[in-house]
Amino acid sequence: MSAEFKKFLAEEKRLLQEKGCYRQMKTMDGASQAKISLNGKEVINFASNNYLGLANSNLLKQAVIKSLNEFGAGAGASRLLSGNLALHEQLEKILAQFKKTPAALLFNCGYMANCGLLSALSFRHDIIFSDQYNHASIIDGIILSRAKLIRYPHKDMAELRKLLIQNQQHRAKRFIVTDSVFSMDGDIAPLRDIVDLATEFEATVIVDEAHATGIYGKNGHGITELLDLEGEVDIQMGTLGKALGGFGAFVAADSLVIDYLINKARPFIFTTALPPPAIAAALKALDIVQNRPDLRDTLLQQANWFREELKNIGFNTLNSETHIIPILVGENEKAVQFSQKLVDAGIYAPAIRPPTVPQGTARLRISLMATHKMPDLEKALQILVKIGKKIRLI
Ligand SMILES: Cc1ncc(COP(=O)(O)O)c(C=O)c1O
Known part of the structure; x- marks a missing residue:
């Protein structure tokens, strides 16, 4: 690799880090399901598009x-x-x-x-x-x-x-x-x-x-x-x-x-x-x-309930009306910080930043699965409230 090219790559990385947009992959230790092991820690998985839980059925x-x-x-x-x-x-x-x-x-x-x-x-x-x-x-x-x-x-x-x-x-x-x-x-x-x-x-x-x-x-x-x-x-x-x-x-x-x-x-x-x-x-x-229409019924019922609860608590879920529920944060660094604190507390909800979403609208993206259990969703809400307050989002 030429020195010039190395310099270019290092500068690109520095710029991404400076903007809070540097992306890194997290390692899941098992199958895609409602609860996963993320870098060795068990978390409720709100980051999967395996909405009906079929991937590991x-x-x-x-x-x-x-x-x-x-x-x-x-x-x-x-x-x-x-x-x-x-x-x-x-x-x-x-x-x-x-x-x-x-x-x-x-x-x-x-x-x-x-x-x-x-x-x-x-x-x-x-x-x-x-x-x-x-x-x-x-x-x-x-x-x-x-x-x-x-x-x-x-x-x-x-x-x-x-x-x-x-x-x-x-x-x-x-x-x-x-x-x-x-x-x-x-x-x-x-x-x-x-x-x-x-x-x-x-x-x-x-x-x-x-x-x-x-x-x-x-x-x-x-x-x-x-x-x-x-x-x-x-x-x-x-x-x-x-x-x-x-x-x-x-x-x-x-x-x-x-x-x-x-x-x-x-x-x-x-x-x-x-x-x-x-x-x-x-x-x-x-x-x-x-x-199995019951699978999509469960997914949508739980998603509707979860979204309403988030709204009642004071989170901004934008105009979500589906099983994909954003929580608007705004700044990139704050969204990453929110997401990391949630992982530490047992929830995985990834921070989505520009260019995936417009500048100034960094958010958490929560996606529900039909296989999420109600006690886990209730627990997740409690954690979201606690950390949402701590970072002064609500
Ligand atoms: C709206 C939309 N279209 C297309 C795709 C790409 O689909 P795939 O993951 O099968 O490449 C995605 C993936 O996230 C998507 O969200």
């Missing part, structure tokens, strides 16, 4: 072991070479049924799905209207596409309308893209209004259901189901690695879109197919979602 483990014995550890090639197992196609068929779309296509993770989808569908002269708080993978997909990115203020439909009017003369393709559940705020996009605006201005709607798949709607299909919009959202993306407990992602849409992606989406084409155990886990998880 016996049912998923058994399905994975069975498929491992039958199909092996890896697919061996990309889907377009010899990696396309009947298992992949079976899962895609079930995902399309689940999302009530004509077709679906697997991607290796949500990040790749968003990058692949957006960069394949749009080009330099197209316009993408994107909610200010959309996930980084959406932004990166837009950057890859080289389309014009127009960020609209978070959930501000009046402003989106204005921007659509301003760009109405544009002859190229228009897209409106949004998370359905926002990953750091825990609020829900106004999808009905977005779909109506898209119809009026001839735009294509892309919705990222990463944090909603398996949880929202009568059958767990997502916010599109909750808001009665199945069949009205053009393109949906979902992940298999959060509530579904495994790994991977998918895009569900019209067959024309899916065929196009098979031919054009580089993160689909140029990578090894998802391994059979990941497919088996997703198949089993979808089966559980269909047959």
